Amino acid sequence: MKAVVYKEPFSVDIEEVEDPRIQDPTDVIVKVTTSAICGSDLHMYEGRTGAEPGIVFGHENMGVVEEAGPGVATVKKGDRVVMPFNVACGFCKNCLAGRTGFCLTVNPGFAGGAYGYVSMGPYTGGQAQYVRVPFADFNCLQLPKGTEHEDDFALLADIFPTGYHATELAQVSPGETVCVFGAGPVGLMAAYSAVLRGASRVFVVDKQPDRLRLAGRIGATPIDYSKGDAAEQIKEQTGGEGTDKGIDAVGYQATVPEGEEQPAMVLNTLVEAVRPTGMLGVVGLYVPSDPGGPSESAKKGELLFRIGRFFEKGLRMGTGQANVKSYNRQLRDLIISGRATPSFVVSHRVPLDEAPEAYQHFDRRDEGWTKVLLKPEM
Numbered sequence: 001m002k003a004v005v006y007k008e009p010f011s012v013d014i015e016e017v018e019d020p021r022i023q024d025p026t027d028v029i030v031k032v033t034t035s036a037i038c039g040s041d042l043h044m045y046e047g048r049t050g051a052e053p054g055i056v057f058g059h060e061n062m063g064v065v066e067e068a069g070p071g072v073a074t075v076k077k078g079d080r081v082v083m084p085f086n087v088a089c090g091f092c093k094n095c096l097a098g099r100t101g102f103c104l105t106v107n108p109g110f111a112g113g114a115y116g117y118v119s120m121g122p123y124t125g126g127q128a129q130y131v132r133v134p135f136a137d138f139n140c141l142q143l144p145k146g147t148e149h150e151d152d153f154a155l156l157a158d159i160f161p162t163g164y165h166a167t168e169l170a171q172v173s174p175g176e177t178v179c180v181f182g183a184g185p186v187g188l189m190a191a192y193s194a195v196l197r198g199a200s201r202v203f204v205v206d207k208q209p210d211r212l213r214l215a216g217r218i219g220a221t222p223i224d225y226s227k228g229d230a231a232e233q234i235k236e237q238t239g240g241e242g243t244d245k246g247i248d249a250v251g252y253q254a255t256v257p258e259g260e261e262q263p264a265m266v267l268n269t270l271v272e273a274v275r276p277t278g279m280l281g282v283v284g285l286y287v288p289s290d291p292g293g294p295s296e297s298a299k300k301g302e303l304l305f306r307i308g309r310f311f312e313k314g315l316r317m318g319t320g321q322a323n324v325k326s327y328n329r330q331l332r333d334l335i336i337s338g339r340a341t342p343s344f345v346v347s348h349r350v351p352l353d354e355a356p357e358a359y360q361h362f363d364r365r366d367e368g369w370t371k372v373l374l375k376p377e378m
């Protein structure tokens with residue numbers, strides 16, 4: 001089959017690779033109809049993670065079941081399904097508690113499993129014609145047959161539930177004010193989720209005009225951090241207090257300011273932008289190695305978090321991979337009922353063959369390239 005294969009930093013190619021096959025009785029093989037490119041793929045693409053050349057990318061996958069293993073009870077050939085980016089067993093302590101992003105069976109001691117992701121298990125990615133789905137009864141979310149809402153449903157694999165997870169970590173309640181740092185696909189989904197949860201005002205911080213425009217379209221207030229300190233701008237618009245809740249949807253790829261040693265820690269700005277005793281939801285990725293930046297400590301992932309201000313303000317913080325399975329059914333039903341249309345973030349739909357160029361555009365954050373869906377059958 002054809003698949004998107006990582007070659008070296010800033011380069012992927014389309015190659016013929018082996019078709020996936022049923023390895024365990026609880027597997028299914030899905031014929032991929034949509035697989036999205038994610039900001040998380042860029043960590044590997046830009047060479048920050050030590051991903052081995054040859055790895056097939058793609059953790060945001062949906063499609064139609066082609067073959068089901070003999071131990072699969074509820075999923076059958078022809079079913080249209082979307083899979084959380086987390087590969088999870090469904091029966092370990094963490095999965096039973098709904099923490100499927102930290103499955104102890106598939107990847108003990110680490111942040112769970114994922115398709116096509118370095119250090120997250122041996123699961124081949126779905127930016128390909130087919131993908132193997134382990135523990136299929138648990139990991140396949142059933143979708144209505146046909147092609148309706150394809151682009152909305154595709155976002156249930158990761159960014160819509162991840163954005164929602166950020167609002168859950170920050171416990172966004174009706175009437176509250178929220179600031180979201182990062183207007184990438186994840187930040188926009190976090191802002192959208194905050195609106196769905198009844199936030200009275202949502203600020204979205206970025207400097208990309210096209211992304212800030214999208215934030216404006218869903219009723220959020222855009223804040224351009226290139227035009228002045230973002231926390232100050234937010235405080236000015238909240239009577240000097242700051243917002244009730246805050247979300248980091250940037251992580252360690254935040255830009256390194258001129259003359260500084262390490263990426264601008266969005267977290268430190270967030271601490272200033274949120275009112276005392278507020279809560280922070282951190283879904284932007286921080287990993288323990290090689291975040292870039294010239295200093296040795298930055299290269300080891302030891303970024304400077306100013307814990308003093310965090311303590312002084314009595315803030316609380318939730319972090320980590322999203323437990324997609326905890327939200328995807330409910331978010332699917334909001335899509336079906338017409339109350340949510342997350343595909344407003346989708347800017348491009350391209351065949352698999354165009355993935356190499358699409359990666360370049362998305363990686364450079366070229367104007368208008370917000371979210372790319374790869375369509376292997378196009």
Ligand code: NAD
Pocket residue numbers: 038039040041043158159162181182183184185186187205206207208211225249250251252253254255264266282283284285320321322365
């Ligand atoms: P993205 O790179 O497209 O978006 C990041 C945005 O942040 C960009 O628009 C960029 O302009 C902006 N930005 C950079 N520096 C900034 C700063 N100092 N202040 C404000 N904005 C700044 O990526 P994405 O797909 O939206 O993903 C965002 C983050 O979420 C990534 O780190 C990704 O790995 C992570 N992620 C986490 C999970 C999870 O489960 N926790 C899931 C998916 C993605």
Ligand code: ZN
Pocket residue numbers: 037038039040041059060085158159
């Ligand atoms: Zn993703």
